[in-house]
Amino acid sequence: MPSLRGIHETVLYGRDTPALAAFYSGVLGLRLVGVMDAHSAAMRLPEGDAVLLLFDFEYAATPGRGVPTHGTTGPSHVAFRVVAGTLDQWRESITASGVTIELERGWSRGGRSIYFRDPADNSVELIDGEVWAE
Numbered sequence: 001m002p003s004l005r006g007i008h009e010t011v012l013y014g015r016d017t018p019a020l021a022a023f024y025s026g027v028l029g030l031r032l033v034g035v036m037d038a039h040s041a042a043m044r045l046p047e048g049d050a051v052l053l054l055f056d057f058e059y060a061a062t063p064g065r066g067v068p069t070h071g072t073t074g075p076s077h078v079a080f081r082v083v084a085g086t087l088d089q090w091r092e093s094i095t096a097s098g099v100t101i102e103l104e105r106g107w108s109r110g111g112r113s114i115y116f117r118d119p120a121d122n123s124v125e126l127i128d129g130e131v132w133a134e
Helices: 017-026 087-096
Strands: 009-014 031-033 040-044 051-056 077-081 101-106 112-117 123-128
Touching: 009 017, 017 031, 017 040, 017 051, 087 101, 087 112, 087 123
Parallel strands: 009 051, 077 123
Antiparallel strands: 031 040, 040 051, 101 112, 112 123
């Protein structure tokens, strides 16, 4: 079978897409790509080619948009890997932005994570180091 290269895009959902886009731009430094409207936004990570899509719940579930319907009705989760050794700086930057850190934890493989919530109550995790077994 051919090999996969990585995750190209993933989606988070919420009712206020402009507020979500402002959060991911202002707090995490993601860059808006394409056109944002009241229902959707595409954000590119600062490094690599991955894209975070932000959709309104109802919009993503509307048939006939040119892609299959998809979505969730509750909060989701996304985890971003940070540059090694910068998790403490991220914690300071995030709390300075007025965002509360929900949980900090270490992992058995030596990695560390911090968790916080975006405006749609999605769980956002930043990871430094190794978490999963090979």
